[in-house]
Amino acid sequence: MRRLFRGVFILWVVLRHGLDELVLSSFRHPGIRLVSRVVSIGRNLNAPRGQRLREALERLGPIFVKFGQVLSTRRDLLPPDIADELARLQDRVPAFPTPVAIATIERAFGKRLDEVFERFDQVPVASASIAQVHFATLKDPRYAGREVAVKVLRPNMLPVIEKDLSLMRMMAGWVETLSADGKRLKPRQVVAEFDKYLHDELDLLREASNAAQLRRNMTGLDLVMIPEMFWDYCRTEVMVMERMYGVPINRVDELRDRGVDIAKLARDGVTIFFTQVFRDGFFHADMHPGNIQVSVAPETFGRYISLDFGIVGTLTEFDKEYLAQNFTAFFRRDYKRVAELHIESGWVPPETRVDELESAIRAVCEPYFDRPLKEISLGMVLMRLFQTSRRFHVEIQPQLVLLQKTLLNIEGLGRDLDPELDLWNTAKPFLERWMAEQIGPQRLLQQLKAEAPQYAKLLPALPRLLHDALAQQRSRVSDQQLELLLAEQRRTNRLLQGIIYGGIGFLLGLIVTQVLVRIRLW
Ligand SMILES: Nc1ncnc2c1ncn2[C@@H]1O[C@H](COP(=O)(O)OP(=O)(O)OP(=O)(O)O)[C@@H](O)[C@H]1O
Numbered sequence: 143m144r145r146l147f148r149g150v151f152i153l154w155v156v157l158r159h160g161l162d163e164l165v166l167s168s169f170r171h172p173g174i175r176l177v178s179r180v181v182s183i184g185r186n187l188n189a190p191r192g193q194r195l196r197e198a199l200e201r202l203g204p205i206f207v208k209f210g211q212v213l214s215t216r217r218d219l220l221p222p223d224i225a226d227e228l229a230r231l232q233d234r235v236p237a238f239p240t241p242v243a244i245a246t247i248e249r250a251f252g253k254r255l256d257e258v259f260e261r262f263d264q265v266p267v268a269s270a271s272i273a274q275v276h277f278a279t280l281k282d283p284r285y286a287g288r289e290v291a292v293k294v295l296r297p298n299m300l301p302v303i304e305k306d307l308s309l310m311r312m313m314a315g316w317v318e319t320l321s322a323d324g325k326r327l328k329p330r331q332v333v334a335e336f337d338k339y340l341h342d343e344l345d346l347l348r349e350a351s352n353a354a355q356l357r358r359n360m361t362g363l364d365l366v367m368i369p370e371m372f373w374d375y376c377r378t379e380v381m382v383m384e385r386m387y388g389v390p391i392n393r394v395d396e397l398r399d400r401g402v403d404i405a406k407l408a409r410d411g412v413t414i415f416f417t418q419v420f421r422d423g424f425f426h427a428d429m430h431p432g433n434i435q436v437s438v439a440p441e442t443f444g445r446y447i448s449l450d451f452g453i454v455g456t457l458t459e460f461d462k463e464y465l466a467q468n469f470t471a472f473f474r475r476d477y478k479r480v481a482e483l484h485i486e487s488g489w490v491p492p493e494t495r496v497d498e499l500e501s502a503i504r505a506v507c508e509p510y511f512d513r514p515l516k517e518i519s520l521g522m523v524l525m526r527l528f529q530t531s532r533r534f535h536v537e538i539q540p541q542l543v544l545l546q547k548t549l550l551n552i553e554g555l556g557r558d559l560d561p562e563l564d565l566w567n568t569a570k571p572f573l574e575r576w577m578a579e580q581i582g583p584q585r586l587l588q589q590l591k592a593e594a595p596q597y598a599k600l601l602p603a604l605p606r607l608l609h610d611a612l613a614q615q616r617s618r619v620s621d622q623q624l625e626l627l628l629a630e631q632r633r634t635n636r637l638l639q640g641i642i643y644g645g646i647g648f649l650l651g652l653i654v655t656q657v658l659v660r661i662r663l664w
Pocket residue numbers: 267268269270271272273274275291293369383384385386387432433449450451452
């Protein structure tokens with residue numbers, strides 16, 4: 143019954159905001175038209191469609207708001223006016239009562255609050271649709287007096303989310319069959335991705351492990367600080383981490399007054415991002431200003447502080463390499479290479495014609511080159527490429543969408559800090575060094591080193607494996623073939639022996655010469 147009411151409410155909101163025109167564009171049933179006319183009496187449809195959609199999602203509550211936020215990153219699917227408007231969505235939700243947060247913590251640890259914390263701030267420092275954060279001091283003698291931030295999940299989210307998700311799935315089915323654009327928008331797939339994303343966000347252990355991995359990766363770079371996780375105090379619904387002290391990145395004047403080098407800060411942001419993406423293939427993908435602070439403590443002055451690790455992106459070696467090559471080819475204006483790379487990587491179907499793709503890419507990219515390089519937005523280029531690729535039936539990979547969104551965030555942030563920031567020139571040496579490392583002898587050595595334990599295990603077993611293989615083959619191959627194989631094996635053995643004896647001889651010769659030289663010197 144409740145589900146029915148919720149469904150009717152959603153339908154009412156959709157009609158009141160004139161979204162029927164957007165969603166039911168090919169649905170001409172007179173009955174539905176009549177109902178929508180009646181419900182829409184007195185509504186104001188002068189506002190742009192994006193704004194109406196945003197307002198409707200805000201009306202439908204936090205889960206729909208989150209959905210809109212996630213959807214806003216799918217610029218490969220949405221027209222720009224709608225994506226821009228959805229990106230403005232903010233979850234303005236009141237904090238949940240502190241006793242509820244405390245009950246969640248006590249349930250998670252099986253202890254009273256005062257057994258876990260020496261001090262616990264009753265007023266949360268921040269609150270969003272899924273979780274809220276309280277500052278506290280740990281009691282555990284091992285961490286005596288450590289100041290921490292405690293993130294607590296909003297209670298009973300799962301059933302609410304499941305209900306809204308099942309309605310969303312139903313609506314996605316309708317949109318897919320009723321809307322003119324339904325097939326292309328793949329609403330059911332979008333909702334399925336959102337489903338996974340929401341469930342991930344509901345597991346703070348996952349977030350804590352993302353943070354720990356990023357912290358490990360970033361040690362040594364000395365440009366960014368990531369809070370330490372207190373694993374004994376991390377559960378699915380509660381996460382206890384080191385409390386960080388910093389100035390929010392968007393308070394640029396305050397940072398400048400405190401003596402932070404803002405231009406360096408902008409460059410460091412780019413370095414951190416490119417290191418996470420191209421070196422580690424593991425990047426923080428929720429880089430909005432609310433999650434970034436800057437340390438002003440003397441020993442870590444001017445370093446970034448990263449918070450909120452609910453969304454991270456991962457890239458495989460394969461993705462990393464193709465991306466780096468794409469960026470480099472793009473900046474050489476080698477569009478043919480960009481097109482070939484798209485086909486080689488399987489991002490577009492293999493039957494795609496290189497020349498057609500090349501000219502489409504040229505049409506996207508060339509206008510950017512009329513501007514100084516520092517004005518080129520890599521995020522924008524990537525986005526336009528995704529939009530173009532729609533015509534070529536590209537299945538956009540979710541990890542690339544996340545990357546493009548983060549790149550836009552980083553660029554926005556970098557340029558807010560330093561409008562003169564030349565993103566490409568900051569990133570170029572990094573990319574070139576990385577590419578050189580990928581193909582240079584160092585990389586070969588690294589790979590050999592990484593594979594060495596496997597070879598070490600395999601080598602002693604080689605004669606036995608060979609023998610077994612030959613024995614198995616005996617039943618399948620003729621005596622003549624076997625004789626050939628054995629002759630080949632004998633030849634290889636002789637060759638190997640030659641190489642080994644030759645090597646030993648050479649080494650001995652070298653040692654003897656060295657000894658003789660030293661004797662003579664002596
Ligand atoms: N370790 C920490 N040290 C200091 N402050 C923190 C810490 N973790 C979180 N905060 C504060 O709490 C705020 C919200 O944290 P976080 O972004 O992790 O929560 P969220 O529920 O995912 O919020 P949103 O969805 O709005 O990003 C941060 O902006 C920051 O002000």
